[in-house]
Amino acid sequence: MPFARSVILTTALLGLAPAALVVASPLLVAQVNAEALLKAMPRPKETSTAVSLPFAANAYQQKSINYQAQMGPEPALKFFQSSLASKGYMERKVNTTSGQWGFSVVFDLPPTLVMKPTIPGKTVVLVYQGTMLAPNRININARFEEI
Numbered sequence: 001m002p003f004a005r006s007v008i009l010t011t012a013l014l015g016l017a018p019a020a021l022v023v024a025s026p027l028l029v030a031q032v033n034a035e036a037l038l039k040a041m042p043r044p045k046e047t048s049t050a051v052s053l054p055f056a057a058n059a060y061q062q063k064s065i066n067y068q069a070q071m072g073p074e075p076a077l078k079f080f081q082s083s084l085a086s087k088g089y090m091e092r093k094v095n096t097t098s099g100q101w102g103f104s105v106v107f108d109l110p111p112t113l114v115m116k117p118t119i120p121g122k123t124v125v126l127v128y129q130g131t132m133l134a135p136n137r138i139n140i141n142a143r144f145e146e147i
Helices: 002-014 034-040 073-085
Strands: 064-069 097-099 102-108 124-134 137-146
Touching: 034 064, 034 137, 073 097, 073 102, 073 124, 073 137
Parallel strands: none
Antiparallel strands: 064 137, 097 102, 102 124, 124 137
16 A cells, blocks of 8 residues: 555645556656646746647657746746745756846756656756746746756
8 A cells, every 4th residue: 555655645746636647666756748747837826827838849748838927037936946846846056047037947856756858868857937028927938858
């Protein structure tokens, strides 16, 4: 029964339905579908209802998520830093940039999430970018990339 508990716990931590996962071992979740994971990511309450999953040639599994929120770049960045850290993502602070224009932040995946890179020697990371469209309107794009 420990195996089943670890799958349920990992599923709950990632916010995914069990059907979205393929289990490799009791402690690891392997090859999560990027689209399902992006859909399950936390979004600010100020987010518009228009959420799209466009094709992204540079993204892992060529998927990204895109939406807008009624907020500035600093609160948006803090939201993602806090909410993703609570899910086990580790910010690569050296890659974080922000300003009046928006922000860019890169996170290493939690140890329970395995996304095998397609390019040897690369690592899959989660990238969030926010671009200001108006004084209180930011476009958010998130995707997994190999770096």
